[in-house]
Amino acid sequence: MSTPAISIQNLTKVYPIPFKREKVTAVQDLSLTVEAGQVYGLLGPNGSGKSTTMKIVLGLVTPTSGRTEIFGRDSNTVESREDVGFLPENPYFYKYLTGAETLDFYGKLCGLSRAKIRDRSKELLKLVGLENAADRRLGGYSKGMLQRIGLAQAMIQEPRLLVLDEPTAGVDPAGSREIRDLILDFKQRGITVLLCSHLLEQVQEICDRVGILDHGVLIREGVLGDLISIENQTEIILENAPPELLAQIREMIGKSSGRLVAEHRPQKTLERYFLDVTGPKQS
Numbered sequence: 544m545s546t547p548a549i550s551i552q553n554l555t556k557v558y559p560i561p562f563k564r565e566k567v568t569a570v571q572d573l574s575l576t577v578e579a580g581q582v583y584g585l586l587g588p589n590g591s592g593k594s595t596t597m598k599i600v601l602g603l604v605t606p607t608s609g610r611t612e613i614f615g616r617d618s619n620t621v622e623s624r625e626d627v628g629f630l631p632e633n634p635y636f637y638k639y640l641t642g643a644e645t646l647d648f649y650g651k652l653c654g655l656s657r658a659k660i661r662d663r664s665k666e667l668l669k670l671v672g673l674e675n676a677a678d679r680r681l682g683g684y685s686k687g688m689l690q691r692i693g694l695a696q697a698m699i700q701e702p703r704l705l706v707l708d709e710p711t712a713g714v715d716p717a718g719s720r721e722i723r724d725l726i727l728d729f730k731q732r733g734i735t736v737l738l739c740s741h742l743l744e745q746v747q748e749i750c751d752r753v754g755i756l757d758h759g760v761l762i763r764e765g766v767l768g769d770l771i772s773i774e775n776q777t778e779i780i781l782e783n784a785p786p787e788l789l790a791q792i793r794e795m796i797g798k799s800s801g802r803l804v805a806e807h808r809p810q811k812t813l814e815r816y817f818l819d820v821t822g823p824k825q826s
């Protein structure tokens with residue numbers, strides 16, 4: 544089996560509260576594995592320990608006990624960071640820098656050569672749809688554009704793993720969809736993604752596997768489809784079914800041991816409807 548992108552073993556983090564004798568257990572005996580190539584959703588209510596877990600994986604916070612690894616390398620080693628790109632929850636950007644200058648800055652921080660930064664920056668600005676805004680200052684970017692330059696920044700050193708903390712926070716539905724599509728694009732390129740989000744509808748669309756934290760404890764974990772499927776029910780969606788066919792089906796069900804639980808028209812999501820009515824008009 545290939546080395547997992549992330550391995551978390553019996554991780555616990557207890558924060559002392561300054562000037563008080565109390566402590567906060569942010570993460571408690573957490574073990575989980577993110578296989579390479581997956582999009583993994585780490586979910587949980589506010590304060591459940593998601594950001595703390597991410598920061599420990601990234602080597603930004605020291606665990607109280609347990610260990611975390613990135614592609615087999617302990618998170619507390621500098622080498623483990625070579626393979627990771629990170630978009631924090633509230634990224635701070637220099638608003639007087641342009642999009643291109645921002646990528647230049649992060650490229651230099653990662654120790655990339657001038658030529659490499661130039662090529663990579665051009666490629667990434669195109670990928671995140673900011674080619675035309677490359678020379679505009681970030682102070683004039685919308686929230687969606689800022690998150691996209693944040694994603695480009697996280698991708699500058701061609702990481703194999705992307706850690707994204709709330710990548711669509713504060714972004715409108717069209718902007719969120721663009722970010723969602725970008726994440727799927729990264730997955731297509733073989734990049735592993737660890738994602739924290741409260742937008743469960745989006746998580747459902749893009750994640751292969753999810754873990755749910757509650758008060759620092761992993762209460763559910765598994766393949767998304769398995770976790771949310773209702774075991775003893777079957778859904779059949781028919782198109783253009785004539786009334787006689789529906790009547791026959793109802794009659795057959797009536798004669799069987801099965802029970803018709805619901806019969807209704809499938810609905811599109813509110814997001815899909817919103818995008819349909821606000822999106823570009825078809826000519």
Ligand SMILES: Nc1ncnc2c1ncn2[C@@H]1O[C@H](COP(=O)(O)OP(=O)(O)OP(=O)(O)O)[C@@H](O)[C@H]1O
Nearest residue numbers: 558559567569587588589590591592593594595596
């Ligand atoms: N530096 C810190 N010092 C003390 N307590 C902290 C610190 N960072 C986080 N905590 C506490 O640890 C717990 C988990 O916080 P964390 O930010 O990891 O949760 P989260 O799931 O990411 O929340 P959110 O969804 O609001 O971002 C919370 O009770 C929080 O108050």
